[in-house]
């Protein structure tokens with residue numbers, strides 16, 4: 001045995017090389033925690049669907065300028081409160097068009113209410129075109145461009161979700177608004193993540209007096225009613241600040257409340273893991289404290305932290321939407337879904353132009369998707385069961 | 386031959402703070418999980434600690450390996466050169482050196498292996514932390530140890546979830562032995578396993594002890610597990626040793642009523658033999674609030690007025706035995722061999 005073992009062969013190379021017969025069983029046995037977690041997550045149907053939905057949402061965020069046919073500031077004073085355009089495939093002559101088209105619009109009055117409405121002008125139709133030139137924008141704030149995914153030729157108009165009271169295309173504004181509504185929670189959660197990891201870690205590691213103080217502070221922060229807190233904090237924001245700063249302030253306000261939950265998860269997991277046998281075993285094996293934290297404790301609760309973070313995002317989305325809806329958050333000319341919903345504050349607006357509630361649908365879908373994903377992750381966080 | 390000491394425990398105490406109700410901790414309230422224990426472990430022997438659950442075996446074992454810090458007392462370790470070092474006070478290099486020699490095998494093979502590490506990382510961790518070996522030397526040691534503990538080399542890149550309890554315990558053993566320790570504390574090392582696998586693991590432990598000349602401190606609540614492997618047995622009750630004797634003598638003729646009760650509660654493997662069983666009466670008292678006098682007196686069938694007021698010392702009872710009972714000399718207690726009519 002001795003002779004076979006001696007020599008300069010690096011054994012690690014020998015057994016870390018993938019075996020030639022890489023059957024499914026072996027790949028399961030050699031699967032790391034994250035791999036197992038992903039595997040289990042993908043078995044959770046709702047979570048999988050949510051993952052796809054969210055992937056689409058964030059693709060929309062990235063390519064927002066291209067997907068939106070109009071810019072954020074574009075408006076059309078001819079088409080105030082216009083209903084969503086209808087797509088047609090069959091023209092008045094009964095010919096079928098493979099590419100759908102929209103009719104031109106002409107305004108008229110409702111014979112009963114005498115309100116201004118738009119009717120389709122069947123004389124003019126405009127087929128949908130792809131990759132048309134339109135409003136100038138900067139892709140990702142850097143690369144200038146003017147190509148939009150779809151559009152119709154002037155003077156035709158396509159309003160997928162109708163227009164608002166200033167004649168701005170709601171679809172374009174939802175798509176562009178998602179850049180704010182869907183990134184604030186991510187940035188906010190990242191800030192909360194660092195605060196939570198740091199403060200929760202300190203609390204759980206040192207325990208005793210420090211822990212008590214931190215826990216009391218967290219309780220105080222969590223017992224604030226959110227609405228007055230938002231009002232107070234946003235009152236502290238100067239009235240005329242650049243959009244970027246505004247975005248930053250709102251994120252901080254959201255994170256200021258959210259980190260407490262993450263800190264609690266970190267602390268309790270830290271305390272639970274500290275008493276695990278394998279941590280004791282590492283100590284007996286002479287592993288240093290710093291390394292125990294890094295190798296044994298932090299990875300142990302990272303999956304739970306990911307779950308908590310995912311479940312914290314919906315609260316942030318709703319928070320930002322509510323703040324902006326109340327005029328405490330993002331302000332025009334910047335747009336977020338909450339800003340778009342401001343028009344739905346008056347009942348009559350909703351009754352007459354129900355499409356103005358469409359941004360709400362986006363909020364709900366996103367929030368649900370994050371919740372389902374979080375649920376799936378929670379089930380998958382302990383993949384050994 | 387097995388006379389030289391390798392470890393000596395002196396007046397070891399471990400207290401856990403008790404949280405009294407809501408709010409502030411009640412000052413001074415503590416559970417004495419281990420209260421003033423002293424004994425010597427001899428080189429090469431298997432020294433067993435037995436007692437009911439909650440009597441402080443795990444706490445004592447963990448203090449020995451310094452997995453938890455004892456409240457007071459000493460754990461002296463005798464190096465190869467015969468130098469006596471207090472492991473509990475050892476620092477830096479000295480600590481590292483002794484640390485390699487005192488290792489532990491855990492009870493629960495599921496919670497004692499980090500699920501996020503490969504078997505290779507688990508087994509090699511002590512070497513990486515304590516030795517100055519190169520990567521390839523470590524690899525060699527790991528492969529060798531895997532062989533000796535009956536683990537396939539291809540298992541090394543797997544994660545613990547791939548294994549059954551018995552195999553996991555082999556991984557735990559390989560990890561404990563990788564630094565070539567002199568003393569291994571096995572805390573209920575087989576209690577969590579199936580009976581058929583218990584025997585395999587015990588045989589493995591015995592073989593390894595032979596090969597590497599190790600000293601075992603074997604902790605178990607089950608006397609039948611301990612019987613075949615121990616040289617000497619210490620019986621613990623409520624944080625103290627009540628009797629310490631060579632295995633044969635303890636089984637043949639216990640001197641403490643608690644030892645007798647434990648022995649007679651061991652189920653007999655031969656169902657045709659009927660044994661008069663003295664079932665332990667009452668509950669284990671709360672260790673935070675132990676009874677006056679002899680801790681065992683509320684459950685003792687032989688108790689006298691003396692037992693209720695005065696706590697017996699652990700004293701020499703001849704033939705290398707120690708016992709903590711006022712009436713050890715007068716009582717004629719039943720051992721297992723005596724109770725079974727041949």
Ligand SMILES: Nc1ncnc2c1ncn2[C@@H]1O[C@H](COP(=O)(O)OP(=O)(O)O)[C@@H](O)[C@H]1O
Pocket residue numbers: 401402416418436437438439440441442443444445672
């Ligand atoms: N971490 C701890 N904190 C407080 N009390 C503990 C702790 N660990 C053990 N104890 C108490 O110490 C006593 C001895 O426990 P333990 O050493 O686990 O006994 P055994 O291993 O013999 O079952 C028990 O009463 C138990 O409740």
Ligand SMILES: [Mg+2]
Pocket residue numbers: 439442443444573
């Ligand atoms: Mg125990």
